[in-house]
Amino acid sequence: MSTNVKDTRNSQPAPRRGRPKGDRAAKRTELLQAVIAVIAREGYAGASMRKVSQQAGCTTGAVTYYFANKEEMIIAVAESLFDQFDQILDGDDQQDVHALLHHWLDWSNISDTDTWLAIFQLLVHARHEPAFASIVRERYAALRSALAAVLERGQQEGSIRQDIPARVLSDQLCAMTDGWMMLMPIEPERFESPHGHTLITSALALIAPPSEQR
Amino acid sequence: MSTNVKDTRNSQPAPRRGRPKGDRAAKRTELLQAVIAVIAREGYAGASMRKVSQQAGCTTGAVTYYFANKEEMIIAVAESLFDQFDQILDGDDQQDVHALLHHWLDWSNISDTDTWLAIFQLLVHARHEPAFASIVRERYAALRSALAAVLERGQQEGSIRQDIPARVLSDQLCAMTDGWMMLMPIEPERFESPHGHTLITSALALIAPPSEQR
Amino acid sequence: MSTNVKDTRNSQPAPRRGRPKGDRAAKRTELLQAVIAVIAREGYAGASMRKVSQQAGCTTGAVTYYFANKEEMIIAVAESLFDQFDQILDGDDQQDVHALLHHWLDWSNISDTDTWLAIFQLLVHARHEPAFASIVRERYAALRSALAAVLERGQQEGSIRQDIPARVLSDQLCAMTDGWMMLMPIEPERFESPHGHTLITSALALIAPPSEQR
Amino acid sequence: MSTNVKDTRNSQPAPRRGRPKGDRAAKRTELLQAVIAVIAREGYAGASMRKVSQQAGCTTGAVTYYFANKEEMIIAVAESLFDQFDQILDGDDQQDVHALLHHWLDWSNISDTDTWLAIFQLLVHARHEPAFASIVRERYAALRSALAAVLERGQQEGSIRQDIPARVLSDQLCAMTDGWMMLMPIEPERFESPHGHTLITSALALIAPPSEQR
DNA sequence: TATGAATGAGTTTTCATTCAT
DNA sequence: TATGAATGAAAACTCATTCAT
Numbered sequence: 001m002s003t004n005v006k007d008t009r010n011s012q013p014a015p016r017r018g019r020p021k022g023d024r025a026a027k028r029t030e031l032l033q034a035v036i037a038v039i040a041r042e043g044y045a046g047a048s049m050r051k052v053s054q055q056a057g058c059t060t061g062a063v064t065y066y067f068a069n070k071e072e073m074i075i076a077v078a079e080s081l082f083d084q085f086d087q088i089l090d091g092d093d094q095q096d097v098h099a100l101l102h103h104w105l106d107w108s109n110i111s112d113t114d115t116w117l118a119i120f121q122l123l124v125h126a127r128h129e130p131a132f133a134s135i136v137r138e139r140y141a142a143l144r145s146a147l148a149a150v151l152e153r154g155q156q157e158g159s160i161r162q163d164i165p166a167r168v169l170s171d172q173l174c175a176m177t178d179g180w181m182m183l184m185p186i187e188p189e190r191f192e193s194p195h196g197h198t199l200i201t202s203a204l205a206l207i208a209p210p211s212e213q214r
Numbered sequence: 215m216s217t218n219v220k221d222t223r224n225s226q227p228a229p230r231r232g233r234p235k236g237d238r239a240a241k242r243t244e245l246l247q248a249v250i251a252v253i254a255r256e257g258y259a260g261a262s263m264r265k266v267s268q269q270a271g272c273t274t275g276a277v278t279y280y281f282a283n284k285e286e287m288i289i290a291v292a293e294s295l296f297d298q299f300d301q302i303l304d305g306d307d308q309q310d311v312h313a314l315l316h317h318w319l320d321w322s323n324i325s326d327t328d329t330w331l332a333i334f335q336l337l338v339h340a341r342h343e344p345a346f347a348s349i350v351r352e353r354y355a356a357l358r359s360a361l362a363a364v365l366e367r368g369q370q371e372g373s374i375r376q377d378i379p380a381r382v383l384s385d386q387l388c389a390m391t392d393g394w395m396m397l398m399p400i401e402p403e404r405f406e407s408p409h410g411h412t413l414i415t416s417a418l419a420l421i422a423p424p425s426e427q428r
Numbered sequence: 429m430s431t432n433v434k435d436t437r438n439s440q441p442a443p444r445r446g447r448p449k450g451d452r453a454a455k456r457t458e459l460l461q462a463v464i465a466v467i468a469r470e471g472y473a474g475a476s477m478r479k480v481s482q483q484a485g486c487t488t489g490a491v492t493y494y495f496a497n498k499e500e501m502i503i504a505v506a507e508s509l510f511d512q513f514d515q516i517l518d519g520d521d522q523q524d525v526h527a528l529l530h531h532w533l534d535w536s537n538i539s540d541t542d543t544w545l546a547i548f549q550l551l552v553h554a555r556h557e558p559a560f561a562s563i564v565r566e567r568y569a570a571l572r573s574a575l576a577a578v579l580e581r582g583q584q585e586g587s588i589r590q591d592i593p594a595r596v597l598s599d600q601l602c603a604m605t606d607g608w609m610m611l612m613p614i615e616p617e618r619f620e621s622p623h624g625h626t627l628i629t630s631a632l633a634l635i636a637p638p639s640e641q642r
Numbered sequence: 643m644s645t646n647v648k649d650t651r652n653s654q655p656a657p658r659r660g661r662p663k664g665d666r667a668a669k670r671t672e673l674l675q676a677v678i679a680v681i682a683r684e685g686y687a688g689a690s691m692r693k694v695s696q697q698a699g700c701t702t703g704a705v706t707y708y709f710a711n712k713e714e715m716i717i718a719v720a721e722s723l724f725d726q727f728d729q730i731l732d733g734d735d736q737q738d739v740h741a742l743l744h745h746w747l748d749w750s751n752i753s754d755t756d757t758w759l760a761i762f763q764l765l766v767h768a769r770h771e772p773a774f775a776s777i778v779r780e781r782y783a784a785l786r787s788a789l790a791a792v793l794e795r796g797q798q799e800g801s802i803r804q805d806i807p808a809r810v811l812s813d814q815l816c817a818m819t820d821g822w823m824m825l826m827p828i829e830p831e832r833f834e835s836p837h838g839h840t841l842i843t844s845a846l847a848l849i850a851p852p853s854e855q856r
Numbered sequence: 857t858a859t860g861a862a863t864g865a866g867t868t869t870t871c872a873t874t875c876a877t
Numbered sequence: 878t879a880t881g882a883a884t885g886a887a888a889a890c891t892c893a894t895t896c897a898t
Contacts, residue, residue: 024857043342045259048892060893061859070893124338127399128257136400164416171404172416175393182392185341186350190385202378202386210424238882262867274868275884284868452878471770473687476871488872489880498872552766555827556685564828592844599832600844603821610820613769614778618813630806630814638852666861690888703863706890 028066031056032080035073040114044121049073071131074122078132081119082139084112089146097154101173101204120181144170151207161209169207176203242280245270246294249287254331258339263287285345288336292346295333296353298326303360311368315387315418334395358384365421375423383421390417456494459484460508463501468545472553477501499559502550506560509547510567512540517574525582529601529632548609572598579635589637597635604631670708673698674722677715682756686763691715713773716764720774723761724781726754731788739796743815743846762823786812793849803851811849818845 034056039047049070053060067073089103126136148170154160160169180199184191191199248270253261263284267274281287303317337354340347362384368374374383394413398405405413462484467475477498481488495501517531550557554564576598582588588597608627612619619627676698681689691712695702709715731745765782768775790812796802802811822841826833833841 043339045339046342049894050892059859061861061896062857064894065858121338123396123400124335125257125259128260133400140397164419168412168416171413172390172420175391175397176386176389178393178396179389179391182337182396183354183389186337186347198382199385202382205378206386206420241882263869264867273884275871275886276882278869279881279883282869471767473767474770477873478871487880489875489882490878492873493879549766551824551828552763553685553687556688561828568825592847596840596844599841600818600848603819603825604814604817605821606824607817607820610765610824611782611817614765614775626810627813630810633806634814634848669861691890692888701863702889703865703892704861707860707862710890712889 024066027062028076029080031058031063031066032077035077036081036114036118039077039121040117044125071129074129075132075135077118078122078135079139081115081122082135082143084115085119085143088112088115089143097150097157097159098204100150101207102200116181117185120178123178140174144174147173158209160207173203173207238280242290243294245272245277245280246291249291250295250328250332253291253335254328258335261335285343288343289346289349291332292336292349293353295329295336296349296357298329299333299357302329303357311364311371311373312418314364315421316414330395331399334392337392354388358388361387372423374421377424387417387421452494455490456504457508459486459491459494460505463505464509464542464546467505467549468542472549499557502557503560503563505546506550506563507567509543509550510563510571512543513547513571516540516543517571525578525585525587526632528578529635530628544609545613548606551606568602572602575601586637588635601631601635666708670718671722673700673705673708674719677719678723678756678760681719681763682759686767689763713771716771717774717777719760720764720777720781723757723764724777724785726757727761727785730757731785739792739799739801740846742792744842758823759827762820765820782816786816789815800851802849805852815845815849 031052035047035052038051038055042051049063050060052073053063056063063073067076089100122132123136123140126133144167148167151160151169151173152166155162155166160166164172180191190196245266249261249266252265252269256265263277264274266287267277270277277287281290303314336346337350340350358381362381365374365383365387366380369376369380374380378386394405404410459480463475463480466479466483470479477491478488480501481491484491491501495504517528550560551564551568554561572595576595579588579597579601580594583590583594588594592600608619618624673694677689677694680693680697684693691705692702694715695705698705705715709718731742764774765778768778786809790809793802793811793815794808797804797808802808806814822833832838
């Protein structure tokens with residue numbers, strides 16, 4: 001089953017520059033985007049490999065050719081999703097704490113909603129996909145750490161309350177956004193402005209120092 | 215396959231036919247508990263009616279006898295879950311705000327973890343089960359309102375910060391607990407004491423009035 | 429299974445006059461009508477015993493109590509249908525050949541359309557219900573004979589063409605009405621007046637003596 | 643169960659997987675023939691996809707691979723049946739009215755009885771398969787029109803009675819053959835020669851001009 | 857490298873039938 | 878008599894996976 005056929009993959013002619021067209025990696029990325037789109041649209045339970053192939057406009061054989069099995073595909077998707085997630089956050093100006101938080105909290109700024117929806121779907125099912133759960137643990141922990149670092153800087157600057165450790169604040173904020181994401185597809189009106197804006201403002205108020213409270 | 219537990223099930227005296235003595239409502243409740251257990255254990259996607267029947271120790275025919283189809287079963291489970299959830303909250307001493315919040319936030323107090331896990335699984339999939347989504351909207355909104363009422367009382371007593379409307383605070387706390395529930399099965403160690411206790415304490419600190427902050 | 433319990437049935441208190449209320453036979457007849465209604469509405473393939481019990485407003489147990497199994501029920505229905513069919517025809521003034529034919533051909537005169545629809549459904553499936561096929565052979569042959577007798581009388585009176593044996597004419601007319609019945613549910617507009625009337629008139633023209641033709 | 647034919651099917655060399663050489667259309671046609679055979683043998687109600695797959699010597703998965711669902715399969719069968727039916731009629735010498743009628747009426751000439759039996763089964767159930775009913779309306783109307791055209795030619799030639807419109811005559815003949823088809827499986831002896839021949843001869847007599855009648 | 861026909865286990869659902877009450 | 882809970886086989890359908898081409 002796991003023959004050595006794959007070894008020949010490394011014997012690509014030469015590392016071409018730019019986006020390698022027709023390349024294995026490119027096609028794989030294309031398929032991963034299709035998977036993400038399907039998960040965002042149909043949910044995790046409804047994401048069959050057949051639908052993925054239809055979304056990607058290719059055959060079922062193509063999907064199983066690029067991914068040995070479904071588990072491998074899901075894991076690849078998870079990694080890809082966290083990569084995209086990291087990029088979204090890395091694009092931020094890391095100097096300004098409030099800007100980052102606004103960006104972090106304000107999903108309306110986020111170009112690709114599919115990423116959010118899909119990652120959430122996978123987070124929920126991570127429990128039953130053990131191989132994928134460890135990825136979640138590692139990468140999600142990294143995200144929380146990144147946010148914690150920003151918050152700690154804010155605490156030093158005096159713009160974030162200091163009575164709660166940055167790490168804990170980070171955990172709370174992450175949990176809160178996860179909770180929002182869960183209800184967003186069910187009650188979208190609650191997350192559109194101006195109501196949605198209130199959530200962000202009040203979240204910032206929660207973590208502001210006492211001097212800024214009335 | 216995973217365990218030989220099933221063998222003990224097959225050694226039942228004999229598959230009895232005909233009209234049993236038990237009443238319909240009791241059996242229905244029993245089946246609903248089986249569904250909840252399966253969802254909590256296998257997740258929503260893995261909750262097939264076959265597994266439910268095995269969990270309940272009956273045939274698939276029996277399950278479809280009590281529930282016309284899967285959707286009806288899921289809806290019945292949703293109602294049952296919210297009922298259980300309401301009971302958990304109603305059991306509280308409604309006078310003491312902090313006690314309620316402790317209870318609300320401290321899942322270690324909650325006897326039946328299955329209820330939490332299953333309700334969360336259903337919340338996530340409500341989006342793709344329209345008939346069920348409306349139930350979630352109504353009943354979950356009621357839960358948030360109940361919490362908001364308690365928080366408002368706390369604000370009048372001066373034990374809850376007053377710069378954020380009680381309704382918004384309630385939304386934030388609910389989102390936060392949802393976010394915790396999501397990660398709990400993946401990283402259980404983060405939610406056991408003493409670490410878990412820190413989460414509750416800090417959540418209470420977040421909503422405490424500024425005078426209590428340092 | 430076929431215990432002697434049924435023998436006690438004959439020990440009814442006394443042969444009451446009129447329609448025996450609550451009697452076994454009455455209930456059975458009631459159920460048969462329900463079966464006929466279901467077959468007419470849902471077709472043979474869709475006529476499950478559950479639907480019959482719902483139609484009759486009783487339990488599934490009641491149906492299986494009155495009919496040992498489905499085959500027996502279908503046979504009972506077949507007999508009942510032919511009985512009703514005979515009654516419809518017997519009600520006719522047997523003197524007037526054309527009146528009978530009109531009645532025979534004009535289903536709009538027939539009070540109970542269900543009888544026609546159900547009997548046709550059963551005729552089609554008789555082939556795969558051997559026990560029922562023999563009933564069809566006997567009773568349907570009797571119907572054709574009755575029609576043939578009327579036609580023969582018409583031939584003697586000179587109102588029916590004589591170049592074709594009455595028996596054959598009867599077969600042709602029966603086949604024709606069967607063919608109409610088949611298409612009636614699919615293309616009802618073709619069988620409503622005035623178009624439907626044309627069919628009857630022309631059928632009568634087909635069997636009229638040559639002198640009446642132009 | 644009824645016969646041990648199935649045992650010989652299990653002794654196939656080995657259930658081959660993977661892409662076979664045969665083209666899709668050919669296999670589809672093969673499957674359609676299997677469906678027709680099953681319907682002709684078991685009736686519409688008994689034509690399950692499992693039996694179809696057994697008839698075709700493949701798995702149920704293969705059948706659902708070629709037909710998205712049963713309705714689509716039935717529709718494909720209907721189209722195929724009408725195509726075969728058209729071919730039967732097109733094979734005729736269209737010049738000779740009586741030859742066509744003989745062919746039309748004489749099913750003993752028709753090689754593939756399955757076509758007749760299956761098409762009749764579907765006609766009966768068209769009522770409960772709306773998507774299929776429209777096909778029946780269109781294609782069956784086309785058949786009647788074709789027959790009407792031939793009859794009209796016959797009327798002009800003087801070989802068909804002129805007191806009844808060709809279109810009505812066509813309807814009557816079609817209804818008559820449908821009625822025959824219905825009883826054929828139940829009382830086959832009535833449709834074998836010489837008795838069956840009488841039916842055809844007399845049908846021709848019914849539509850003959852009065853001059854040819856005695 | 858890529859295809860897509862075919863598989864077979866699994867899912868929801870329906871149904872005739874059985875039987876303790 | 879009559880009920881209705883429960884059964885178990887079969888139906889339609891889905892899907893991850895395999896593999897000859």
